[in-house]
Amino acid sequence: MTSKLSNGNHRPDDVRRSFDETLKRLGLEQLDLFLIHWPVPTLYDGDYISTWKAMTELIKGGRLRTVGVSNFQPEHLDRIVAATGVVPAVNQIEVHPYFTNDAGCAASMRHGVAVEAHSPLGHGQARLLDDPVIRRVAAVRDKTSSQIVLRWHLQHGRIVFPKSVHRERMEENLKAFGFELSSDEMAAIDGLDRGEKGTLRAASGHVCRDPREGGGLRANTDMRAFALRVPSVFLLASACSHPSSDGASPIPTLVDPNGCDAL
DSSP: OOOEOOOOGHHHHHHHHHHHHHHHHHHHOOOOEESOOOOOTSGGGOEEEEEEEHHHHHGGSSSEEEEEEESSOHHHHHHHHHOOOOSEEEEEOBBBTBBBHHHHHHHHTTTTTTTESSSSTTTTTTTHOOOOOHHHHHHHOOOOOHHHHHHHHHHHHHHEEOOOHHHHHHHHHHTSSSSSOOOHHHHHTTTTTOOOGSSSSHSSSSSSOOGGOOSSTTTTTTTSSBBBBBOOOOOOOEEEEEEEEEEESSEEEOTTSSSOOOO
């Protein structure tokens, strides 16, 4: 089970209180993964180090298995690792064929952080799934555009959780397993990257602010979808696998449907 720390609860005392409230509202004694939703460097005098330290200390009590971050840019990751020596298990960032986020992915991999791609199908933008390159590969493979994009993510080693509340689409997403894209197909999809012009900010104009500027609206308010990552997939709810902080086997994780600590 995964939940997030909201932007208004970054002070250490608020981190602890928020985590307690999360467990109480979920009716749980332990959470698998707790994420800082945004670094919000323009708030709290730019001190997200204290927030990260408070997050990591929650593990010592045995009620949290591991911690991670969301929307962290390379400089944010570098800073928390250098200051604390504790590496996040996960960095949940925007990644899809129109925005491959090479810098964010490279920084995460450099630190050994699993990349979790939020809105991996391009935030539901039909224009991505209708892209001629995606459609051509899908036709050759006799797959849907969604399955092709999800397979592309998986072959890049990412955790993905496509947003859907429809069982038939969830079942469709699971069929991203069982086939493999060729190197040429992977390269063709890689080539769709539009840089910053392909981000949610560029597509919407107002929905989400640049995380380097302090975060924004909750882009992940409904995660009742399948999270896909080899080797674990669960049919009953959102799920993913990520390594535990103690180096034990991967943790099967259900995602808090509200995507936030305030349930």
